Amino acid sequence: MTGGSRGIGRAVVERLTADGIRVVFTFRENGAMAQRLVDTLPGTTAIRVDGAERDAAAAMFAHVRDGLDILVNNAAINPRTPFAELTADDVDQVLAVNVRFPALAMREAATVLRDGGRIVNVSTLNTVVPAVGHALYCASKAALEQLTAVGAREFGGRGITVNTVSPGATDSDMLRAANPPAALEQAAALTALRRLGRPADIAAVVAFLVGPDAGWITGQNLRATGGYLV
Numbered sequence: 001m002t003g004g005s006r007g008i009g010r011a012v013v014e015r016l017t018a019d020g021i022r023v024v025f026t027f028r029e030n031g032a033m034a035q036r037l038v039d040t041l042p043g044t045t046a047i048r049v050d051g052a053e054r055d056a057a058a059a060m061f062a063h064v065r066d067g068l069d070i071l072v073n074n075a076a077i078n079p080r081t082p083f084a085e086l087t088a089d090d091v092d093q094v095l096a097v098n099v100r101f102p103a104l105a106m107r108e109a110a111t112v113l114r115d116g117g118r119i120v121n122v123s124t125l126n127t128v129v130p131a132v133g134h135a136l137y138c139a140s141k142a143a144l145e146q147l148t149a150v151g152a153r154e155f156g157g158r159g160i161t162v163n164t165v166s167p168g169a170t171d172s173d174m175l176r177a178a179n180p181p182a183a184l185e186q187a188a189a190l191t192a193l194r195r196l197g198r199p200a201d202i203a204a205v206v207a208f209l210v211g212p213d214a215g216w217i218t219g220q221n222l223r224a225t226g227g228y229l230v
Contacts, residue, residue, distance in 0.1 A: 002026045002051065002060070002105060003075030005034040007172035008122065011199030012072060015207050017041045024063050026051075026075060051075050051097040057104035061112065068112045070210045073102035073144070074122040078137040080178045091136060098140035103147055106162075116159040118210040121148050122202075123166040125225050134178070141166075145221055152219030161218035163209050168225025170197035192227020201226070 001016075003009040004025025013023050014037075023041075026049040027034040034046035049060045076098045081090055102121060109119060123141040130138050144164070151162035169175060169187035175196075176184070188196050205224045208214055223229055 001070075001072035001074055002049070002101065003028075005030040005037060005046070007174055008167065008170060008199045008202045009074040010037060011203035012074065012206050013037060013044060014041065015200065015203035016070070016210070017044055019207055019211070021070065021210075024060075026060055028075070051101035052093055054096075054100075056101050057108050060105065061108040064112060067114055068109060069114055069117050071105060071109045071113065071117075071119045072122070072206060072210070073105055073120070075101065076122070076137070076141070076174075078134060078174055078178050080133045081136065082133050083135060086136070094136040094140050095143075098137070099143045099147075102144055106147060106151055110155070113155075113158075113160055116215070117161075118214075119148075119151060119155065119160065119162040120206050120209050121145070121162070121164045122206075123148075123164045123221065125166050125168045125223060125229060127166065128223075129229060148221070149219055156218060159215075161209070161214065163214075163218060164221040165202060165205050165209065166221055166223045166225070167202045168197055168223070168228040170199060170202055172199060187228065190228055191225065192230060195226065197224065197226050 004013040005027035013025050016023050022043045024045045026047055028050050038044050038046050047063055049056050121144050123145050126134060126138045127142045148162050148164040155162055202224050205222055
């Protein structure tokens with residue numbers, strides 16, 4: 001899986017490992033954090049990959065050439081940049097990490113995924129509840145959702161499911177870095193379950209989608225928001 005050293009990604013690594021799955025996950029900057037996770041979860045492997053690099057997907061898949069059952073595309077960046085301050089470099093970087101990297105990861109997965117495998121792409125509620133200052137993030141995640149839809153058609157003949165999970169406001173470093181405290185309080189108040197999501201909440205949805213009970217679900221976007229959007 002991509003982006004497994006912290007936040008939602010870390011919770012997914014922990015949950016899948018607890019379910020008996022051997023997990024290879026990527027990190028970009030948090031090497032010490034990734035190593036601590038590997039030390040506490042035997043059977044996991046951490047590899048440094050920068051999703052902004054053109055050969056990132058190929059480098060990641062060099063570690064799983066013996067076969068693969070699950071791909072989780074979680075790595076993403078979310079710079080808070082209003083339109084008036086956008087630069088061409090901003091656009092290139094966000095699209096590289098949030099769209100090109102998972103698209104090429106899906107391409108690489110096609111060569112090693114076993115029949116009946118699973119692909120899960122992690123998007124965001126913000127594709128239907130857009131947030132000021134997050135145009136690139138919202139747009140890139142909308143593109144990821146379309147990769148899911150087309151992927152479900154292309155992989156379906158082999159029994160491989162492709163789905164999206166779209167978290168609502170989930171308490172993570174990325175959420176807190178991109179939003180002021182008042183916005184987090186408002187998000188919790190607007191959520192039916194009256195709290196921010198926890199990374200483990202999202203990991204549980206991912207675990208369901210990659211498990212045996214979700215074999216008849218594909219091409220779907222499960223909005224795991226705690227009732228922020230109903």
